[in-house]
Amino acid sequence: xxxxxxxxxxxxxxxxxxxxxxxxxxxxxxxxxxxxxxxxxxxxxxxxxxxxxxxxxxxxxxxxxxxxxxxxxxxxxxxxxxxxxxxxxxxxxxxxxxxxxxxxxxxxxxxxxxxxxxxxxxxxxxxxxxxxxxxxxxxxxxxxxxxxxxxxxxxxxxxxxxxxxxxxxxxxxxxxxxxxxxxxxxxxxxxxxxxxxxxxxxxxxxxxxxxxxxxxxxxxxxxxxxxxxxxxxxxxxxxxxxxxxxxxxxxxxxxxxxxxxxxxxxxxxxxxxxxxxxxxxxxxxxxxxxxxxxxxxxxxxxxxxxxxxxxxxxxxxxxxxxxxxxxxxxxxxxxxxxxxxxxxxxxxxxxxxxxxxxxxxxxxxxxxxxxxxxxxxxxxxxxxxxxxxxxxxxxxxxxxxxxxxxxxxxxxxxxxxxxxxxxxxxxxxxxxxxxxxxxxxxxxxxxxxxxxxxxxxxxxxxxxxxxxxxxxxxxxxxxxxxxxxxxxxxxxxxxxxxxxxxxxxxxxxxxxxxxxxxxxxxxxxxxxxxxxxxxxxxxxxxxxxxxxxxxxxxxxxxxxxxxxxxxxxxxxxx
Numbered sequence: 001x002x003x004x005x006x007x008x009x010x011x012x013x014x015x016x017x018x019x020x021x022x023x024x025x026x027x028x029x030x031x032x033x034x035x036x037x038x039x040x041x042x043x044x045x046x047x048x049x050x051x052x053x054x055x056x057x058x059x060x061x062x063x064x065x066x067x068x069x070x071x072x073x074x075x076x077x078x079x080x081x082x083x084x085x086x087x088x089x090x091x092x093x094x095x096x097x098x099x100x101x102x103x104x105x106x107x108x109x110x111x112x113x114x115x116x117x118x119x120x121x122x123x124x125x126x127x128x129x130x131x132x133x134x135x136x137x138x139x140x141x142x143x144x145x146x147x148x149x150x151x152x153x154x155x156x157x158x159x160x161x162x163x164x165x166x167x168x169x170x171x172x173x174x175x176x177x178x179x180x181x182x183x184x185x186x187x188x189x190x191x192x193x194x195x196x197x198x199x200x201x202x203x204x205x206x207x208x209x210x211x212x213x214x215x216x217x218x219x220x221x222x223x224x225x226x227x228x229x230x231x232x233x234x235x236x237x238x239x240x241x242x243x244x245x246x247x248x249x250x251x252x253x254x255x256x257x258x259x260x261x262x263x264x265x266x267x268x269x270x271x272x273x274x275x276x277x278x279x280x281x282x283x284x285x286x287x288x289x290x291x292x293x294x295x296x297x298x299x300x301x302x303x304x305x306x307x308x309x310x311x312x313x314x315x316x317x318x319x320x321x322x323x324x325x326x327x328x329x330x331x332x333x334x335x336x337x338x339x340x341x342x343x344x345x346x347x348x349x350x351x352x353x354x355x356x357x358x359x360x361x362x363x364x365x366x367x368x369x370x371x372x373x374x375x376x377x378x379x380x381x382x383x384x385x386x387x388x389x390x391x392x393x394x395x396x397x398x399x400x401x402x403x404x405x406x407x408x409x410x411x412x413x414x415x416x417x418x419x420x421x422x423x424x425x426x427x428x429x430x431x432x433x434x435x436x437x438x439x440x441x442x443x444x445x446x447x448x449x450x451x452x453x454x455x456x457x458x459x460x461x462x463x464x465x466x467x468x469x470x471x472x473x474x475x476x477x478x479x480x481x482x483x484x485x486x487x488x489x490x491x492x493x494x495x496x497x498x499x500x501x502x503x504x505x506x507x508x509x510x511x512x513x514x515x516x517x518x519x520x521x522x523x524x525x526x527x528x529x530x531x532x533x534x535x536x537x538x539x540x541x542x543x544x545x546x547x548x549x550x551x552x553x554x555x556x557x558x559x560x561x562x563x564x565x566x567x568x569x570x571x572x573x574x
Contacts, residue, residue, distance in 0.1 A: 008036045012054075026057065030065035043072050050079040052088065059092035068098050070477040073147050076102040086126050089116040093223060098477055099147050101129065109133060113146065119154040119203070151478040154203030161194065162208050162216045162225040168441045168502035170230045189498040190470075193248075194229040197485045213389035217242060220471045227482070228471040235392050235466075243474050246483035247467035248490040252436040253393075254462040255377055255384070256443070258425050259455055260368045269545065272357030273350075281350060285321060288343055289314040295336055321347045372460040378407040381431045385421040390414045390433070408463075418442055426455060436462060437499055444507040449514055452507075 010029050037043045045068070049055055055078065062068060076095065078085065085104055089095045095102070096116040105111045113129040120127065129148075130140035140146070163170045170188040177183045186195075198205055208225050210216050217232070219225035220242050233251045234244050273281070292313045320326050320343065371380045378384075386393060390412065397409030412433065416424060421432035422442065432439070439458055448454045470486075472479060489495040 006040075008033070026061050027065065030061050030067055034065055034067050037067060037069075037072060041071070044075065045072060046075045046077060048077040052080060052084050055080075055088055056092065059088070059094040063092075063094050066474055068094060069475045070099050070480070072099065074098060074100040076100060077105070078102065079105045085114065089114065089126055090124070097150075099150075101147055103132065113140075115148065117148070117150060119150065119157040121155050123157065151201070151481050154201050157203055158206040159198070159203045159227070160206050160208050160219075160225045161227045161229045162210050162219045163190070163228065163230045164210065164213050164216050166213075166230055166438060167445070168437060168499050168506070187502070189495055189502060190230045192498050193486065193489055193495060194227070196489075197482065200485060201481060213387065214391075217471050220473055223473045226472065226476070226478070230470070231468040232389075232471050233393075233466040233468050235396055237392055237395055238471070242471045243476060243479070244469035245472055245479060246486045246490075247469045248486040248495060249468045250465045251468040252462040252465050253433060254436040254439060255374075255459045256422065256425060256432045256434065256439050256456055257371060257377075257381070257459070259457050260370050268358065268361040271361050272354050277350075284346065285317065288339070289317050291339060292317070292336060295333065295339070317343065320344055321351075323347075323351060370457065374408060374459075374461070374463055375404050377431060377459065378404060378411060380429075381411065382429045383413050384408065384411045384431045384433050385413050385416045385424060386433045387416070387418055387421070388414060393433070419446065422447060422456065433463075437503075441503050441506055444503055445510050448507065448510050452511060 010033060012026070012029065033045070037045075047055075047058060049058070055076070068074060074094070080088070082104070085102060089100075089102060094100065097118060100115065102114045103111050104114060110131055110133040112131050115127055115129055116124070117127050118124050128141060129146060130138065132138045165172055166188075168188055169190040170186070171191075172184050172186050174182045175185045194205065208219050210219060216225075216228050216230070217238075220228045227245075231249055231251065232238065232244070233253070234247060238244075270278070296313070316327055320340070326340070326344075371377045391414055394409055394412045394414060397405045397412060400406060400409070418432065418434055418438065419442070421430070421434070424430045425432050436458065443454055443456050443458075447456055470482070472482070
């Protein structure tokens with residue numbers, strides 16, 4: 001019915017809701033009631049029934065239909081036996097966890113107020129708030145409000161949570177306890193946040209075992225777990241299955257690739273100068289001897305002197321270009337000396353620049369261009385791997401309007417763990433898509449050598465920043481308490497400080513471990529920290545050039561020798 005005067009009334013006769021095996025009418029009424037609830041900030045709902053089956057069905061359907069949030073007050077008016085009332089209040093989420101009070105009408109004309117407290121000093125219990133009668137009106141037994149707050153203090157109770165090993169957010173390892181038994185020790189930024197919240201709200205953490213990240217959220221959807229205390233990116237298709245806490249962090253989904261191999265060392269002789277500089281230098285190297293020949297030819301016509309041949313002048317120019325001595329007798333005129341002076345200055349500048357860059361190219365590695373954006377990524381790799389939680393991401397990319405994201409979705413393969421994916425990145429033309437923080441932590445911990453170098457790199461431009469939060473059941477009544485503390489962690493910068501500290505610790509531990517391993521293998525106490533000597537690999541360019549020169553000289557010598565003996569044989573025969 002319409003909410004005239006702020007009141008809506010929905011009536012179900014027994015024959016109506018029992019006649020529908022699929023309870024379609026029930027679902028429609030819950031949907032209409034939810035629309036009324038969404039139209040106001042504060043709604044109170046009164047449910048009147050003395051049928052236990054109806055109340056059970058109502059609890060299930062209202063939960064699936066998301067009828068209630070914590071600010072919605074539910075008053076259940078019934079006439080059940082106390083044992084049945086206790087059972088329905090303690091076993092149904094709508095009645096036990098939400099803001100629900102039951103008014104049970106008794107045979108003596110009085111009515112008792114009950115509520116279920118999931119967490120109290122005595123544990124989970126049905127608490128009698130008071131009673132009501134026409135004679136004495138409302139009588140409350142304690143200072144409790146009629147609708148008490150249930151989640152400001154958990155009174156040391158256990159709260160089921162799910163998580164997964166996803167450092168630096170959540171990590172676990174087995175340690176030896178004082179009694180000799182093995183126990184799990186937890187660390188990570190999200191564990192620190194949860195542990196701080198647990199101390200503030202006075203509850204104990206009980207981790208529900210899961211085999212992968214799909215089960216982590218499945219247990220939340222089933223309400224077996226109250227919190228998945230590890231950040232998940234807030235995606236639209238995930239919101240259909242569960243809610244999220246306050247978005248206390250932004251997840252930068254990034255890709256990781258292997259660093260491109262170094263260019264062949266023999267090419268280092270060519271790379272110090274750009275293509276245009278080489279072309280200009282070679283052109284000048286040809287033009288200068290021609291100019292000298294023209295000057296000498298003109299001088300010979302005026303002064304009647306012998307002209308130097310082109311080969312001799314070219315040899316003189318090339319000698320000075322590589323820093324050899326100059327034959328001054330070849331350049332006697334003022335014009336020729338001015339030209340050779342300009343040529344010497346040009347050769348000096350080019351030579352110094354070339355030698356400086358050559359030294360840098362021999363000693364410092366220069367990597368070729370590498371993919372840094374998503375558009376470059378999808379054109380470069382054969383496959384992109386992502387851990388088991390990536391099904392939502394694949395659906396998101398595939399359904400995107402962006403051609404680049406669609407191509408990314410087609411290349412995305414779900415399955416390998418992060419360590420397996422990073423190994424595939426090193427072995428094949430694959431990429432790994434993962435959270436930036438987790439990639440940084442894993443690479444620092446397991447894929448960095450003792451000198452702090454790694455064969456992997458993370459793309460400079462992440463795919464996009466995504467809000468991230470903890471998954472919780474739809475309309476969880478304890479969400480405001482979690483949001484308040486998570487907001488404080490984010491605004492104070494404490495959460496980011498935890499992550500940065502954990503990554504730095506992992507980097508130091510990895511470096512220390514590899515340094516010890518290297519010392520053990522080398523059998524010495526101190527590592528060589530002097531300058532790195534040039535190896536045959538660095539000097540293969542000049543060695544190859546020398547070998548090429550020797551081979552060319554040998555071929556020319558054999559050709560000259562053959563022509564000489566052929567000429568002698570021809571003279572003898574003639």
